[in-house]
Amino acid sequence: MCGIVGVFDTSTAAQMTALGLHALQHRGQEAAGVAASDGATLRYRKGSGLVKDVLVPSVLEPLKGTLAVGHCRYPTVGGTAENNAQPLYATCRGEPIAIVHNGDLVGASLLRDDLEMRGAIFSTTSDTEVILHLIAKSSAPTLIERVADALLAVRGAYSLLILSRDTIIAARDPHGFRPLVLGEVDGATVFASESCAIDFLGGKVVREIEPGEVVSVSPTGMVSRKPFPAAETHACVFEHIYFARPDSTMFGESVYQARFQWGKELADVAPVPADIVISVPDSGNPAALGYAAGSGIPFGHGLIRSHYGGRTFLASEQAKRDLGVRLKLSPVKAVVTGKRVVVVDDSVVRGTTSKKILRLLRNAGASEVHLRVGAPPVVSPCRYGVATRTYDELLAHRMTLEESRVWMDADSLAYLPLGSVARPGFCSACFSGNYPLI
């Protein structure tokens, strides 16, 4: 998963882009980068690490110009390419462009092989570079047409932004897997993966870019096109469940509200007699409040989250294992000791953290621990941009519900029913195994 931001027409385009990325930091902490144009020259900087550590003032300062795009990248498991950080930069027919991309293409390796056989060279292992080559291959007269040509040749999940000397082009795939929002900040046009970035910049959201829409903003104004044939929408439900920030509105819905509502449904379908409902902070908060509201059991802050990080300052893996989840979460005995505790998390993927949290709560004196999960069991890897694990790592693929409960030593364990999230217009392949696009 990744976050992308584009800013058009303000004297501090690179700085505003970096701030927007900071608000999207939850979408990717591995690398960050910004490219900016002053009308003549594109310049870019990127590096490994958090936005605040990579895009410091001295790094942004040379990125002159009034338009910019940026990217923050999610850690990917494995992989040997060192330079998959974005933006990717290239000159195509003498025109410098930079591209940032959220999503995964389907069948990208075939396209890549075909391009290589025709003499193209690739300097990354990223799908995004395929799009760059396809843009360069097109002989259409304008950039927006070349971008459309390129996107007609690919399939899969993408929300992307392309920067040229004087234009930003924003595009969202016909199925609308990944989000992309259009906003306005002090007269500047801003594109961002989530509405929370627009809010953070003090602006207002105009609308979402529609599935299959390609928008171009340049000195001559904003143009919208729909170059693709009609297609079914498959918005990613995992964005609502886990990925997006709770203060974002996405695919027309409040993320907070969706999670709260699912928590409430969970209370209806998986009730349990208990004294207190607590959340795994912070992502489990809305579902936990929903569960408390639905069940009538009081909510308490039974786990507090450390603000100071700290894994990295430990010398040995042993020390990290010994301290385990305590480095991040501390139980509040006053809330849990001697109590029957319902702990609510947003989702469970591998289950290892959940297991540790339950043990932490038992050690702190909880008399019973009941895990409630604000999502269905994750049974299949995502093919559209969420770097979920392989089948072998997915708890719900490896064990039955009862086996999972025993393994993590919960007094009871319940997930949200698949029916609650498998709605028309949404992709729930990770919960159902039904991939809408192969």
Added chain:
Amino acid sequence: MCGIVGVFDTSTAAQMTALGLHALQHRGQEAAGVAASDGATLRYRKGSGLVKDVLVPSVLEPLKGTLAVGHCRYPTVGGTAENNAQPLYATCRGEPIAIVHNGDLVGASLLRDDLEMRGAIFSTTSDTEVILHLIAKSSAPTLIERVADALLAVRGAYSLLILSRDTIIAARDPHGFRPLVLGEVDGATVFASESCAIDFLGGKVVREIEPGEVVSVSPTGMVSRKPFPAAETHACVFEHIYFARPDSTMFGESVYQARFQWGKELADVAPVPADIVISVPDSGNPAALGYAAGSGIPFGHGLIRSHYGGRTFLASEQAKRDLGVRLKLSPVKAVVTGKRVVVVDDSVVRGTTSKKILRLLRNAGASEVHLRVGAPPVVSPCRYGVATRTYDELLAHRMTLEESRVWMDADSLAYLPLGSVARPGFCSACFSGNYPLI
């Protein structure tokens, strides 16, 4: 305010001390340091910054030995001395000692002047160095007696730990202003400012060091003395209200529970018709839940807190001002828009952040904003170790309640009554102006 930790009799004393300080990071983020003894030599390291940044493995590695003490320091306003980080190290009569100290002495400058007139030299501006000189002046035969001699000569607030080649001495002033806890972790003896550090290390709390108690732990065992005349206890109530971590138990009470209870009392004495109760996370959480419980109004997470810091990556003060409190807190529109909102904070000192939060909520569409504060108005600076502001900076010293409400543009504003916190055995001078020791 500061945090202190001491560890006796484990092969990783310095590392365990650093971990304990990490758990006390909320008590001081300006500087951190550790001193350790291998039975023959004392070594120490200290520096500016967070525990995880200062006490990295390569820094701790040379701090060999089985006993250690450490300190994390709160930012102090003003001051020109560069080296007030602790531990302070000195050789006294050929014996190396290191000292860490939480608290402020009363009348320290007079003692200092007197010592200087007798030829003593001071290399810091800290009260703690006075104690070090007094220990060196004593001709008592044992270190614990010399420490007792020194402490009999001073007045004020202190919880302190002293490391010699083979002994750790822990002391708490006769009035018990500051906390100090004794625990056990895997057979090692651990002293810490708060019980949460013992929990974090996976150990168990044995008891609090008592007001006026001096404890020594060495290869010959643990010895406790009470060298001071009987005195009234004045435990700091602000620890419960703001400073301590909610998962600590302090002065015999759960910090979380105390805050929750005050929030409930606040609902009784300052009710208001509203749709939702939200907290200023994370310190306002328990009081907000208490207010919700007391009032029957539902609790929601209306403000989310950023995990990624970020002030420092902004180039200009202007950018910091423009972004204001948004860098730290983001309103959740789904929770507050169109609602009558009660926002609960743990305490209000200068009021500037509260004012910004209220504006943030109004901009996010709250129809009414009511501020409820889980503490009485702060009217006087602390003289016993909390680096509160001067009179001129204290909102409640500068304005009446109604003036404050108008200035921060709240629909209503209410504090906890003084009576709720002014209990026997506690110091509430910051709320009352009645200083128990001058």
Added chain:
Amino acid sequence: MCGIVGVFDTSTAAQMTALGLHALQHRGQEAAGVAASDGATLRYRKGSGLVKDVLVPSVLEPLKGTLAVGHCRYPTVGGTAENNAQPLYATCRGEPIAIVHNGDLVGASLLRDDLEMRGAIFSTTSDTEVILHLIAKSSAPTLIERVADALLAVRGAYSLLILSRDTIIAARDPHGFRPLVLGEVDGATVFASESCAIDFLGGKVVREIEPGEVVSVSPTGMVSRKPFPAAETHACVFEHIYFARPDSTMFGESVYQARFQWGKELADVAPVPADIVISVPDSGNPAALGYAAGSGIPFGHGLIRSHYGGRTFLASEQAKRDLGVRLKLSPVKAVVTGKRVVVVDDSVVRGTTSKKILRLLRNAGASEVHLRVGAPPVVSPCRYGVATRTYDELLAHRMTLEESRVWMDADSLAYLPLGSVARPGFCSACFSGNYPLI
């Protein structure tokens, strides 16, 4: 100018490459990089700065494998592309390759335009990327043939190394502008820009790669080809005069010996009555000793060079100007005060440093200062890889000899005659303006 190194068949290929680059650090201080192959995967790292700062152990550690190539890059004036550091990496027809390059192509921008019109994308502004595209365009069956195809399509100066999964290919242009040496270190095959790198690694030089030679070393052995038509050799004489390290042997000659000999010739053609001959250390040393030997005037160390750098620790440009050349060089009064001083430098380009040195010597009490230059006047920019200045910056282009003497306030000024360096087989375009290749 740049330095390149390749190492084949040793378990520490990346480390040995980095060490070789360290010995070639004088050829380029702006950036450094290494690519290595473990037979299956190519990995690379590069960054701005000195070899010792960029290629630290933790950076090299992941570069597994038994073959590697590396590059150190000379600071180039101007330019906006951020990523011209080498190696350049690409996959061509599914095969990953990395390339390092010393030299400049002639007419590269035309080739580039042509490639872009056919849909190629460029991610750098470097000539080297043109070669990469040409390799990818070739449909020849083996890599060495594809490389030969590519090089037949370009003209100009290049010594280059190409790394694939199991092969290193070394090539030198038909005119032999830039050096490239083949050596052996503990059984491993090593290519390097200069022999001093082989010496530094404790190995022995086998021979120079010949102009127009393409050598391939792989598990099946070493193969040499000469794919180019016969051409005249134009070895760069400025390598001998300034660029190469004095302990290197290059184009069949000792660099030290060449400089010493030119200093001696200079004494013959430009004698002056004087008390002492001094050098501008360290590059002027051999010519100064030659001048002393030729003239019979004693040699002294009249200027000492600082080992501690330091420009960067000065806050202001003003401070740097005030301290001027003193930051790098200090006059020894015992050697120069009251003396008629001949100061010998290897070459003069802009003349600004020479002017400052002469003033330094006068201020230290020299009674006369005579500048002797171990090279002819530089009158034309290099087009083959030495980043010399533009015409406007060249002292000898802007002023006559006498004007130069007056401007720099020398009692006398003399250069080596053009005839001493304009030998067959060598390029001396920077001194003559006669470019052998346009």
Added chain:
Amino acid sequence: MCGIVGVFDTSTAAQMTALGLHALQHRGQEAAGVAASDGATLRYRKGSGLVKDVLVPSVLEPLKGTLAVGHCRYPTVGGTAENNAQPLYATCRGEPIAIVHNGDLVGASLLRDDLEMRGAIFSTTSDTEVILHLIAKSSAPTLIERVADALLAVRGAYSLLILSRDTIIAARDPHGFRPLVLGEVDGATVFASESCAIDFLGGKVVREIEPGEVVSVSPTGMVSRKPFPAAETHACVFEHIYFARPDSTMFGESVYQARFQWGKELADVAPVPADIVISVPDSGNPAALGYAAGSGIPFGHGLIRSHYGGRTFLASEQAKRDLGVRLKLSPVKAVVTGKRVVVVDDSVVRGTTSKKILRLLRNAGASEVHLRVGAPPVVSPCRYGVATRTYDELLAHRMTLEESRVWMDADSLAYLPLGSVARPGFCSACFSGNYPLI
């Protein structure tokens, strides 16, 4: 050994002090620090590392004021105290002072024990802190008198500078072991260990501070006192031989000239038939030129010194051993191959580097290698401030001349006779074992 600088009466006192220390960097690379006064407040900064790395602009910026002192510290073998960097800072009777010190006291540990028994505390293991305590103990009315009182109580080697709010006091011990120079830079008064620092700052040397002289400079002018009884001078001859920079004038003599002269004497007393004289750069340069002048054998640059450091970028001790002295020095084959080589070094202490250099030269093809040393054999450790090695480490203590020659595989080996350096007014204890002060 250490370097000290003081600057009085200029608006950039701290910056000028740091620049002066940069010029004295050869006297100590372990740590650096500066203290400055603005008339009311003393502020200081110090840290481990080179002047240019520790005293960067952002560190110096807060050191406001018109007077300052600074120190660079030589690496000391062993020792556990972490904070021996200088300046030392203390308040004595309410007056803040900072002190910097070059030299070692005799009998300091007795003084220290005595002070500790009277209740003094020490926070370093440095002799300098003893002086600080003695100043604080004095009840004399003025600082200069208190300093004189303190210095009358100690014996040994010291050149020191003391900074108070408005005064700098400079003192040199009665025997004048260590140098101290008075100069003027743009109207400011400057004290420095060597004249090269004054030259570097663009000023002029006024005179040396005399043995036993205490000079005070304050707003009321400069005052000189001689509080000590008459004593014999014992200026350190090792400063001339090795420690001082060749462009300094010290104890009335040019360092360069002294070394050159000794080289010439060495040619007279230890001639050898040879083809070339080379030096171990840079410290052996003057003696080598002297040897060449005395013997009539030509001088060549047979070893070149790397400007790029690099030990620290090697991962393993093994790599460092394998590369050995090549990391620092490279032989020039054109100068040494097939030649009978005389290599001249300034002094030999442990002999390990000399041995490696001789092997390097043999491997480069020298037919004979003759080592000539511009100093007598070092047979005794220094007690007056040069951190020479223990007896066991001194080559000339462990082996006879012939044993040394065989061990280092030299064709011949000769030292300067003791008589050449054992002059009246100089200490040559390291060469003779006759300590003038015990």
